Amino acid sequence: MPKVGMPEIRKPQLIEAAIKAIDKYGFAGATVSVIGKKAGVSPAIINHYFGGKDGLYEATMRSLIREFFEILSKEVTKTKNKSAKSKVMAIVRASFSQSQTHPQVVKAWMGFWASAMHTPSLYRLQNVYSRRLQSSLVCVLREEFDVKKARGIALTVAALIDGMWLRGSLAGGINKQESAEQIQDYLDLVFQDNA
Amino acid sequence: MPKVGMPEIRKPQLIEAAIKAIDKYGFAGATVSVIGKKAGVSPAIINHYFGGKDGLYEATMRSLIREFFEILSKEVTKTKNKSAKSKVMAIVRASFSQSQTHPQVVKAWMGFWASAMHTPSLYRLQNVYSRRLQSSLVCVLREEFDVKKARGIALTVAALIDGMWLRGSLAGGINKQESAEQIQDYLDLVFQDNA
């Protein structure tokens, strides 16, 4: 008689262990053995639950993306009746939220990005993230701009988010405050120009 | 007397092979064996010339950075008597120059960025790149803005460059034209606001 409900316990447990392992030993150093040890279980069950290391990585990235859009959706909802600019800033805030700027998470994202270039499954996931962020921004900006303009601004804001995020994480820690302010400055200019 | 002048031939040859191998097989798949094969030499001479795989990687990243700043310097020189805005755009153009947006190079950069988080030597190199780009931008922007403002804009432009570059490369190819235009738009706003 098998224990029931174990997948729901083990899978998040292993995903968390994977993120912690990447944080501590880097993407290359995060072996199944290390991850298993971090999770306090045998490395063999990674295969059991995810069919292999790649499966775990895919699930981990998927989990990271899901979490990001959950935060984003929550922040945007809060600004339902506010201006378009406020809504864009809500998205920016979500991007620099606590859980997304945690070094652990940052290192994992970086690793996945680099891997995405050679791993089709991760590549697809990366595109999901990228397009969804873009469309979220366009959707909000359409309230004030025409499609073409909205797309351009969305592209710029998305690039700013990723760029700030990337530079920050490589510099030893993301300065959320400064990053957000800089993007705010840009938005002030853009919206003022449109008025 | 031994063959002379080989280091000057072999080192660039192996660096190029490393970039090609990363391009083709990813950072993880770029083994010394593969790199050696790509260079048409025995994997053992990687140790001979670079003391090991890490040494080759460090030299490769160093070479990539050197090349970038050579292009940047050339572009900026061309705009010696032009406006500050033109000079900033020269830096942007350098960032999206042919050799830097080549998929090969992009993949190598990504791999190094991800590795930089856990490899001290690469981390240092990454910081060299980051700070030098930042200071190049600040230097030019000081012609028209006060220090504080110049720093803010430099940060934004640098983030835009890296962000565009990152998103583009993950999306399957960098659209140099569009990226540059978007940054141009931002600069137009900023300089106009300053006038």
Next chain:
Amino acid sequence: MPKVGMPEIRKPQLIEAAIKAIDKYGFAGATVSVIGKKAGVSPAIINHYFGGKDGLYEATMRSLIREFFEILSKEVTKTKNKSAKSKVMAIVRASFSQSQTHPQVVKAWMGFWASAMHTPSLYRLQNVYSRRLQSSLVCVLREEFDVKKARGIALTVAALIDGMWLRGSLAGGINKQESAEQIQDYLDLVFQDNA
């Protein structure tokens, strides 16, 4: 549930294989690959069980020493109520017992001795052997001699044992009979001188 009790099977199995490999291919030729093959298992489990080649070597030397003192203890026990001279000869006999003069074992000892000079862990083990043999001899000799004399004789007997053993093994095989007789002659002189 995993297979249970394997360490108790594998460890002695690998130690025996190591001794056989050293016998057949010399200390330098006893690679993990060869040892694994001799044991009929994958070389990788040497790391699994001993953490590496060094660990296996240490365990092997430890096993050799343990076996020696087990025989020694057995032989000495047999002579409980006999004269001191008989007890010393029991120790000598133990040193030239079947299992210790087996060429296999001799070659392993030699290799460990040579390695002991540059491998701290083996060095310590070698000292354990050396001191324990010395103290066993002194202990027995104290029955008939004062401390100073006992120590001197113990030193001489220990040197005779190792020397006979060394010369014999290098000459193509230890002549247990002759070696024991020679030491007996020495003891006869020493005890007669003391009477």
Next chain:
Amino acid sequence: MPKVGMPEIRKPQLIEAAIKAIDKYGFAGATVSVIGKKAGVSPAIINHYFGGKDGLYEATMRSLIREFFEILSKEVTKTKNKSAKSKVMAIVRASFSQSQTHPQVVKAWMGFWASAMHTPSLYRLQNVYSRRLQSSLVCVLREEFDVKKARGIALTVAALIDGMWLRGSLAGGINKQESAEQIQDYLDLVFQDNA
């Protein structure tokens, strides 16, 4: 036009470097590269002069043996008109002479002994040493004992020399004084018994 007389310079230079390298890095760590560096020349000339690493090792051991018997012969000559016992002690003294108990030399001897068991050329050399020491002792002892007795004592003295030497070197340094005294004690007993 080749430089003449180089072999006479290079060979001893490389042999000395080999002994130093074995001393410093152990028998296993004494690679041609290390030896070459110690000698201040390219590792390649080891092949040039000795036909390979094995050739160098053989020459080194031969040199060690030659040196030993030169000292022995000198010491024995000094005692030309003295008693047989004095002559035996001269041999003992030679064995514990400065150059032979130097840790450098000790480590090399040990390595060669261990290797001798699997390297025919070293095996032969080892036997040369062993037999020559034995016959030197027998020759001297025949002045006072019959052949059978002389052989037995020679065997014991030789074993004592090697044993003291071995135990001493493994214990961290040979105590020449104590070793010689112990053998002297033995000889006193033997000669007194014969009187």
Next chain:
DNA sequence: GATGAATGAGGATTCATTCAT
């Protein structure tokens, strides 16, 4: 004679995975 370049074979070790229990 002497060198650094270059190599191929082989070193220990690590890893993701599978399997019997």
Next chain:
DNA sequence: TATGAATGAATCCTCATTCAT
């Protein structure tokens, strides 16, 4: 379900040797 045992492939690296200069 979960495990430790076990493996084969692959890792980087080292080494003795050869070669062109």
